Amino acid sequence: MTLADLFRQLSILVGLPAVLIAAGAAAALVIVRDWRIVLLAYATLSVMLALLLSQVIPIEWALIHAIAAGLTAVIFYLSARQLRWHPASGVRWEDRWPQVASLTLFRGLTVGLAAVAFLFVHEQVELPRVEPLFRDLILWLILVGLLGLALHEEPLHAGLALLTVLGGAQLLLLTLEPQRMWIGLMEGGQILLGLAIAYLMLARGLVAARPRAMTPSSSAGELDDFWR
Amino acid sequence: MISGAELLVGSLLLGAAALYFLRRFEGLTALLAAGVALGLALLVSLLPLDAPAEVAGRTVWLGKAVVWEGLTLQIGPAPQTLLAFLLMVAAAAFVLAWLTYQGRTFYPFGLVLLAAWAVAAMLRPLILAPFALVLGAIVSVFLIQAGKVGDTRGAWRQLLFPTLAAPLFLLAQWYIEQAPLNPDDQTPLVIAGWLLVAGFVLLLQPAPLHVATSSLAGQSPAIVAAFLWIGGQSTVLFLLQRFLVTYPWLTSAIDSARWLLWLGIFTAVLAGALAATQPTLGRFLGYAGLYDYGVLLVAMALRGTAGLPTAIWLALTRVFALFTVATGVAIIRHRMESDRLERLHGALSRMPVAVTALIAGGLALGGLPLTAQFASRWALLQLLGENDPRWVFLLLLAATGVLIGAVRAGYACFGRLTYARVERESFLVALAALLLVAAGVILGLYPQLLTSPVAAAILPLSTLGP
Numbered sequence: 001m002t003l004a005d006l007f008r009q010l011s012i013l014v015g016l017p018a019v020l021i022a023a024g025a026a027a028a029l030v031i032v033r034d035w036r037i038v039l040l041a042y043a044t045l046s047v048m049l050a051l052l053l054s055q056v057i058p059i060e061w062a063l064i065h066a067i068a069a070g071l072t073a074v075i076f077y078l079s080a081r082q083l084r085w086h087p088a089s090g091v092r093w094e095d096r097w098p099q100v101a102s103l104t105l106f107r108g109l110t111v112g113l114a115a116v117a118f119l120f121v122h123e124q125v126e127l128p129r130v131e132p133l134f135r136d137l138i139l140w141l142i143l144v145g146l147l148g149l150a151l152h153e154e155p156l157h158a159g160l161a162l163l164t165v166l167g168g169a170q171l172l173l174l175t176l177e178p179q180r181m182w183i184g185l186m187e188g189g190q191i192l193l194g195l196a197i198a199y200l201m202l203a204r205g206l207v208a209a210r211p212r213a214m215t216p217s218s219s220a221g222e223l224d225d226f227w228r
Numbered sequence: 229m230i231s232g233a234e235l236l237v238g239s240l241l242l243g244a245a246a247l248y249f250l251r252r253f254e255g256l257t258a259l260l261a262a263g264v265a266l267g268l269a270l271l272v273s274l275l276p277l278d279a280p281a282e283v284a285g286r287t288v289w290l291g292k293a294v295v296w297e298g299l300t301l302q303i304g305p306a307p308q309t310l311l312a313f314l315l316m317v318a319a320a321a322f323v324l325a326w327l328t329y330q331g332r333t334f335y336p337f338g339l340v341l342l343a344a345w346a347v348a349a350m351l352r353p354l355i356l357a358p359f360a361l362v363l364g365a366i367v368s369v370f371l372i373q374a375g376k377v378g379d380t381r382g383a384w385r386q387l388l389f390p391t392l393a394a395p396l397f398l399l400a401q402w403y404i405e406q407a408p409l410n411p412d413d414q415t416p417l418v419i420a421g422w423l424l425v426a427g428f429v430l431l432l433q434p435a436p437l438h439v440a441t442s443s444l445a446g447q448s449p450a451i452v453a454a455f456l457w458i459g460g461q462s463t464v465l466f467l468l469q470r471f472l473v474t475y476p477w478l479t480s481a482i483d484s485a486r487w488l489l490w491l492g493i494f495t496a497v498l499a500g501a502l503a504a505t506q507p508t509l510g511r512f513l514g515y516a517g518l519y520d521y522g523v524l525l526v527a528m529a530l531r532g533t534a535g536l537p538t539a540i541w542l543a544l545t546r547v548f549a550l551f552t553v554a555t556g557v558a559i560i561r562h563r564m565e566s567d568r569l570e571r572l573h574g575a576l577s578r579m580p581v582a583v584t585a586l587i588a589g590g591l592a593l594g595g596l597p598l599t600a601q602f603a604s605r606w607a608l609l610q611l612l613g614e615n616d617p618r619w620v621f622l623l624l625l626a627a628t629g630v631l632i633g634a635v636r637a638g639y640a641c642f643g644r645l646t647y648a649r650v651e652r653e654s655f656l657v658a659l660a661a662l663l664l665v666a667a668g669v670i671l672g673l674y675p676q677l678l679t680s681p682v683a684a685a686i687l688p689l690s691t692l693g694p
Binding site: 128149153155158162165166169170172173176177181182185189192193195196199200202203204206207 | 359366369377381392394
């Protein structure tokens with residue numbers, strides 16, 4: 001099966017279903033606390049974005065997006081596994097990583113309010129050369145991503161919110177002008193961003209995941225010596 | 229034949245890779261990093277741009293362009309000025325960082341950061357230069373966090389704003405390309421102008437987007453923070469000047485000067501007010517530096533009159549002021565194991581030179597006479613007074629806040645020592661701090677010493693092209 005065949009078979013998803021799945025995944029990134037669900041949502045969002053991008057750029061370029069996002073998700077997964085909750089850690093289940101600054105209900109409510117605002121204004125926003133369906137997704141991704149940046153300080157959630165905003169911007173820019181240079185810059189930048197975010201995840205999460213090892217007197221108050 | 233861009237970026241990256249493996253020998257690493265930076269600074273300053281020259285048996289053409297896939301890296305007259313400045317600042321920062329125990333990762337990552345800033349200064353097309361700043365922001369995450377666990381706000385905020393800014397520049401580029409298709413319609417240029425303003429606001433991070441500055445000051449080592457501010461802010465202001473010269477319609481389409489003026493005044497006033505009330509030395513350093521940055525933005529806003537020479541002058545003198553106060557903060561923090569004002573009693577008895585540097589640097593950032601900043605600030609205030617005296621009053625009021633903060637920080641170091649085990653400052657550290665204080669006073673007394681560097685920078689910066 002060639003790459004083109006694969007995308008042709010998946011073409012049933014392209015259009016409204018892909019947009020709805022991507023929008024739902026973006027909302028889940030902001031609302032849900034559990035890192036496994038959040039990473040799954042990010043992977044889903046990235047696949048849907050790659051499918052939608054294949055409508056405006058060559059399939060091979062869209063595949064680069066999927067690969068870059070996949071690598072980023074793997075980096076996040078490997079980092080998150082270091083921080084996952086374990087009964088022997090002595091950390092209470094409620095205090096497990098990732099710790100977020102607000103209740104899930106509150107985040108759900110704010111995303112709901114953002115959705116209401118989006119429904120009122122999306123028709124009035126004009127983006128040149130962009131179809132209404134793509135326009136709606138671009139607006140939603142940027143809106144929800146910025147909301148996520150405002151709500152989260154924890155690097156996993158905040159980082160994924162940043163990548164969501166960049167995903168929306170990428171869809172817009174590549175629709176306007178599909179340039180090879182832009183693809184390279186964006187995807188290369190995404191992987192480097194992923195590395196930096198994963199590093200911050202570990203720096204922040206190690207305190208929550210292993211509090212007993214992080215006493216001020218212990219030498220474990222630092223990340224691996226690699227970074228010193 | 230090696231081009232200047234290849235030599236510069238290649239040396240910085242190779243140097244960083246080599247120093248990373250040597251990082252356990254901190255003194256050696258610091259001196260090597262400073263040597264690499266200083267050597268490159270001399271090469272960039274002394275080699276001719278328009279002809280090849282022999283360096284250690286190799287032919288180097290400093291001004292030769294490197295072209296790859298439509299991207300061009302070239303050292304022109306204006307980037308040459310900025311690069312020499314950044315490399316010299318880096319050399320000083322590496323030595324100061326070694327003397328004040330700022331962490332071993334600073335030296336290799338500092339060189340990589342310099343390479344990113346250098347690429348931003350040299351890159352064409354201009355619209356892609358902010359991507360190099362994003363690369364720099366990514367590198368600075370590792371530099372700021374430096375292996376510490378816990379609070380990640382400083383590093384995260386340093387990364388966030390440049391990353392959000394980069395797509396705005398690409399979008400602006402698309403609108404700029406649409407403008408010639410319908411010359412009668414100015415709408416694409418106006419939209420592009422607003423996008424560029426939004427992008428630059430995110431890159432410049434004036435108040436209220438200054439959150440990275442205050443977090444960075446509280447979290448990261450003081451010399452590292454000062455280096456990041458001086459280098460990052462100078463590179464962004466250089467890019468701003470490059471955009472304003474390359475796209476002259478930007479000034480008229482959205483009145484960018486007025487925006488810069490308001491942002492600069494607001495930043496200075498807010499930072500001045502907050503500098504007076506900070507509970508820690510690090511946060512005082514952050515807000516005092518932010519006030520100084522606000523003043524620099526005001527000077528950039530007046531670039532249409534005589535603001536550009538004043539801005540260059542301010543950019544040079546702030547290096548002395550920021551490094552002086554950062555050195556004082558770093559020494560006191562290290563010896564007292566805290567920078568909370570209530571825990572600094574008696575610091576003066578063990579670290580008289582460090583406390584002197586703290587106070588002298590703070591007063592310099594406030595623009596007091598007999599400091600390096602005084603003459604350049606005075607020139608700016610005169611220039612600003614010709615436009616609107618109310619702005620002058622606001623800047624002076626904000627400077628009072630910085631001065632109060634400096635006096636509070638200095639006063640906290642008086643009194644009896646709470647802990648008897650505090651070590652005295654070492655001779656080398658004291659000497660470095662003393663030299664910085666002395667340099668500030670000499671520049672305060674003889675500001676004409678900086679006339680030649682400022683004059684040398686004015687022409688290339690006012691005429692630089694895309």
